[in-house]
Amino acid sequence: MTEDPWSPDAFEGRLRALESRYHSHHPFNVRLNAGQLQPFQVRGWVANRYYYQCRIPMKDAAILANCDDRATRRRWAERIVDHDGREGDPAQVGGIEIWARLGEATGLDRGALDAFAHVVPGVRFAVDAYVNFARQAPWQEAVISSLTEMFAPKIHRDRLAGWPQHYPWIRDDGLAYFRSRIPLASRDVEHGLEVARTWCTTRARQQRAIDILAFKLDVLWSMLDAIERAYPDDLEGAARP
Numbered sequence: 001m002t003e004d005p006w007s008p009d010a011f012e013g014r015l016r017a018l019e020s021r022y023h024s025h026h027p028f029n030v031r032l033n034a035g036q037l038q039p040f041q042v043r044g045w046v047a048n049r050y051y052y053q054c055r056i057p058m059k060d061a062a063i064l065a066n067c068d069d070r071a072t073r074r075r076w077a078e079r080i081v082d083h084d085g086r087e088g089d090p091a092q093v094g095g096i097e098i099w100a101r102l103g104e105a106t107g108l109d110r111g112a113l114d115a116f117a118h119v120v121p122g123v124r125f126a127v128d129a130y131v132n133f134a135r136q137a138p139w140q141e142a143v144i145s146s147l148t149e150m151f152a153p154k155i156h157r158d159r160l161a162g163w164p165q166h167y168p169w170i171r172d173d174g175l176a177y178f179r180s181r182i183p184l185a186s187r188d189v190e191h192g193l194e195v196a197r198t199w200c201t202t203r204a205r206q207q208r209a210i211d212i213l214a215f216k217l218d219v220l221w222s223m224l225d226a227i228e229r230a231y232p233d234d235l236e237g238a239a240r241p
Contacts, residue, residue: 115119144213
């Protein structure tokens with residue numbers, strides 16, 4: 001017997017209920033935002049997260065390539081510019097460049113950052129799995145996977161509130177990424193939920209959407225698992241970024 005779909009609001013509520021699995025609750029992130037990490041651990045996190053940032057526009061390009069809806073493509077294309085920036089426009093350098101400046105503000109070498117010299121295998125594997133999912137899945141499912149952004153504004157606000165006191169050695173201009181993403185995340189969530197609520201008109205699709213969002217949450221969580229293992233408190237000095 002086929003189950004009736006949840007109402008759109010009830011369905012959205014079930015998606016939002018997955019917030020408890022967001023990586024903001026990971027022990028490493030809790031320590032990061034509480035000011036309990038050493039500088040090399042902060043740099044390790046920034047360097048590994050940079051790999052994720054650089055792959056996000058590739059994920060978005062995969063969604064565009066699979067999407068047969070012109071209106072959706074026009075709106076989704078904005079995300080690529082958000083991350084890659086616009087050539088010749090100093091006011092729109094893009095999230096990747098802004099994150100790289102965060103790396104430099106923490107003391108990372110730009111060349112090593114761009115070469116992904118500090119990226120650990122577990123992070124690379126998780127991020128690549130996410131991009132491959134977006135390449136292979138129906139575009140609607142790939143859009144739904146981006147809905148972890150529902151939970152992002154708070155994590156950015158927490159960093160902006162705590163990092164200047166916890167990590168005064170990081171230049172303030174390095175925190176610009178967190179400021180920039182709060183309004184963009186809200187815009188992107190609105191579009192992502194619109195796609196999810198429109199496409200998920202059966203219980204099967206709604207459950208599939210919940211499973212997809214859980215998968216993306218696992219990607220983010222496993223990235224922090226790998227980073228936490230790579231940068232223990234007693235890591236020898238020569239291995240520190």
